[in-house]
Amino acid sequence: MRMDQRELNWEHMLAGIRSQPAFLRGGAVHELHAATLKLPLHAPSRGYLVGCGDSHYAGLATRFAFERWSGIPTEALESLEFSRYAVQTAPPDALVIAVSNSGRVVRTVECALVARERRIASVGLTYNPDSRLAEAATMVLPWSYTDVGFGPGTLSYLASLVGLYVLAVRLGQLSGHLHDAE
Secondary structure (H helix, E strand, O other), rough: OOOOHHOOHHHHHHHHHEEEEHHOOOOOOHHHHHHHHHHOOOOOOEOOOEEEEOHHHHHHHHHHHHHHHHOOOEEEHHHHHHHHOOOHOOOOOOOOEOOOOOOOOOOHHHHHHHHHHOOEEEEEEEOOOOOOHHHOOOOOEEEOOOOOOOOOOOOHHHHHHHHHHHHHHHHHHHOOOOOOOO
């Protein structure tokens, strides 16, 4: 079913808001951080947080945490801007973190593909580990939550934020800016 044919249900938005505390109390942060420990990450010279719509806004919201916690210069870009322009000057030891809730957003998938062509590492942050983004990225940090139905994505946005923050913490550990106690 196409997105424009789905009925927007504000009750779903309310359900998403109400489910946020349980998502956080249920250990999402610890589970995601544990998953980052399994990724073959290294401290890059530069980070790129790419996405479209809410995923792009999640990158904008977390960009300074990446820089402060890891000491790594980080840019939050719309997927099109990265895949068409910024990738041309991205250093080979950069890290692209491509965020897409569904893993099907064409421009975000394109970011992982162009990064791969240039041999730049990428992390796909998605709840769909079988998606095109998961296939295109060199690493995947999947998350999960209970979908409350189509509506403004309050819970999916929170999940994106949590995933990005735990990646920022992990990069801070790898770069030596954060220690386990912090």
